Amino acid sequence: MPSYEYARPALTTDCVVFGLDEEDLKVLLIKRGLTPFKGKWALPGGFVREGEDLEKSARRELQEETGLKDIFLEQLYTFGHPKRDPREHVVTVAYYALVNLSEHPPTADTDADEAAWFPFDDLPKLAFDHSEILASARERLRSKLRYSPIGFELLPEKFTLTQLQSLYERILDEQLDKRNFRKKLLKLEILEETDEIEQDVAHRAARLYRFDRKAYLEKQEAGLNLEI
Amino acid sequence: MPSYEYARPALTTDCVVFGLDEEDLKVLLIKRGLTPFKGKWALPGGFVREGEDLEKSARRELQEETGLKDIFLEQLYTFGHPKRDPREHVVTVAYYALVNLSEHPPTADTDADEAAWFPFDDLPKLAFDHSEILASARERLRSKLRYSPIGFELLPEKFTLTQLQSLYERILDEQLDKRNFRKKLLKLEILEETDEIEQDVAHRAARLYRFDRKAYLEKQEAGLNLEI
DNA sequence: ACAAAAGTGTTGATCATACACCCATGA
DNA sequence: TCATGGGTGTATGATCAACACTTTTGT
Structure with a gap:
């Protein structure tokens, strides 16, 4: 046909x-x-x-x-x-x-x-x-x-954990516990800690992290579960 | 244009x-x-x-x-x-x-x-x-x-838990534990136990179950997690 | 009586959740 | 020194994984 x-x-x-x-x-x-x-x-x-x-x-x-x-x-x-x-x-x-x-x-x-x-x-x-x-x-x-860690696409290259948590909260439309969120994300080992901190804030400056794409891909290959 | x-x-x-x-x-x-x-x-x-x-x-x-x-x-x-x-x-x-x-x-x-x-x-x-x-x-x-409970689409209306488990094993390509599988699925409460058993088998006949679509939809509405 | 699959509970390990205070910084 | 958000640990309950024997039925 x-x-x-x-x-x-x-x-x-x-x-x-x-x-x-x-x-x-x-x-x-x-x-x-x-x-x-x-x-x-x-x-x-x-x-x-x-x-x-x-x-x-x-x-x-x-x-x-x-x-x-x-x-x-x-x-x-x-x-x-x-x-x-x-x-x-x-x-x-x-x-x-x-x-x-x-x-x-x-x-x-x-x-x-x-x-x-x-x-x-x-x-x-x-x-x-x-x-x-x-x-x-x-x-x-x-x-x-x-x-899937697609949230990083919405953030600047370097970001604070609070920014990341806020992203998750706003997209998922639910409140997350700060300590648990940090524990979970850091345990995934797909975030790289930089030696920089945020600038120009009127309080203690937060550490900046970077998404470690390579580590992520390796873990994904290995079939690890990367749920948040 | x-x-x-x-x-x-x-x-x-x-x-x-x-x-x-x-x-x-x-x-x-x-x-x-x-x-x-x-x-x-x-x-x-x-x-x-x-x-x-x-x-x-x-x-x-x-x-x-x-x-x-x-x-x-x-x-x-x-x-x-x-x-x-x-x-x-x-x-x-x-x-x-x-x-x-x-x-x-x-x-x-x-x-x-x-x-x-x-x-x-x-x-x-x-x-x-x-x-x-x-x-x-x-x-x-x-x-x-x-x-998502789509596996039922591949089975007859009434099926045994062993049939269902075998379906999951073959599609997911991994072995599942019989007791854990049954516990998990029955706990979801989306299977309706019929009063029939399988026919013409050369061993103890298994009970037949039916997928309870209504219960499933209700639980889904309620936002329950139905992962296997 | 034997072969074949059905059916059934417990334990220990892991993971998820809830929760509150001190710290560092800039104003 | 005060206000602001940064950063951290523990205890409890829930869930998951591992595991073996008895029951039923047909041949």
Whole structure:
């Protein structure tokens, strides 16, 4: 059955970009310059080109629309309800990405459209089924964080244990015990203690740690359980 | 940016159907009747039609090619490498399905092609990148089984605890302790004890249990951890 | 009576949780 | 010297892993 017997749905990629600052878990949205949903906020994304790899497409669109590149990106789910785009049947392969907000300030570069960070808990109405995609990405982030050290992607290279705990608390949406949290994370032996401390704080400065990717990969290979 | 500015990749769905019998974890394959890979074994699947929902498409192809319907089916991952199909760029949304083999005998109905069950550990060379899709489905099955009671989909409605344990052992590929396994599963309270026992065995007959879907959903709602 | 699998409890080790105070620093 | 968050240990209960024998049934 050759493909040209039937009309094809169109194919896009969309990307849920998460960032974290002192206040919130944030999401990067772009303001649409074109119909449909012109002027509405939406996920960055666009049509996949013939011959283009899906992840490459997601990364290309992300860079064109928000300036972001070389960031953590993982496939989320493919959404294909025939009516999700009012024009025609458009299937979208959704990705989610994590960035360190301190290196990607509140308003990113933009190619054509306006881009801005929104608190996840205070989002505008979104175009298409993008709210659904966002909810699904939020759920994935939560569950993935429980068994995989992806949180580091949201932090600067060097961070304090309190920053890390706060990240877990805000993403998992539950309070954690300080002592137990530290014990557990240090026991994993995937954090490297640096000899630096945080700067410019009006109290005792905390030690800075760094994620030890190599140690993590070795432990993962060895089949160790790295749940938090 | 309207979709017709660029040529579109084609879109298919493919389905990895797992079954379990006394011997093996098995996979349902079809023999391709058309080029490319004519005569080679492949996953059941085919082109998504304009206006057709993805999951519906996967189910339709599955029924057309293997006769299977109304089975557990879940989206796996979307594979889109531009060269995965030698003809042109074809993106496939892969699903995986679980069936109770005792109700779907070794050779299924077929629409156009030949369909047959193969032991997962002794597969023929497959068309396209279907080996990769299969490996990915196997991994998903393993990890999903650890925290979700999907194993019941592979068993008859009523089953013994030994059957269930054997299922876990074969999918997780590790030996489990009989007493601990029983304790753990019974404590979850998602198994309903029937008043029947297995028939025609040359030894003491085991009690039959049934998966209590309602109890499971309630516990899941309540946020209980149902890891094995 | 024998072969085959069913069924059943206890113990020790490990892990998770709960919890409160002193310390270092800058203002 | 005060305010702020940094950093630390222990005790209790819960959970997990290891382990072997008796029971039931069919042949």
